[in-house]
Amino acid sequence: MTPSWRKPVGMLAILTLILVWCIVIVSFSDVIGGWHWIAQLVFYVVTGIVWITPLKPLLRWMETGKWR
Structure with a gap:
């Protein structure tokens, strides 16, 4: 198994x-x-949570290579 880039x-x-x-x-x-x-x-609580939103598709892409 080769590591993924x-x-x-x-x-x-x-x-x-x-x-x-x-x-x-x-x-x-x-x-x-x-x-x-x-x-x-x-403001800081909301903005501290909002940055997490794009992580789910990014983490999915890292694992599977697919955005959806």
Whole structure:
């Protein structure tokens, strides 16, 4: 059994996704810093969960080679 090239590529894609997502969210910190702390909490909880959404198809592709 030969190792698949999809797993290292998928891991790099996941790390890139996390990095880009963090940069995007941090770029809004000046605006969000002025919000009430409860609004900030909701924003960061939601954005902390939303980045997981594209992982399911990516992980499926890493395992099977199919997006669906």
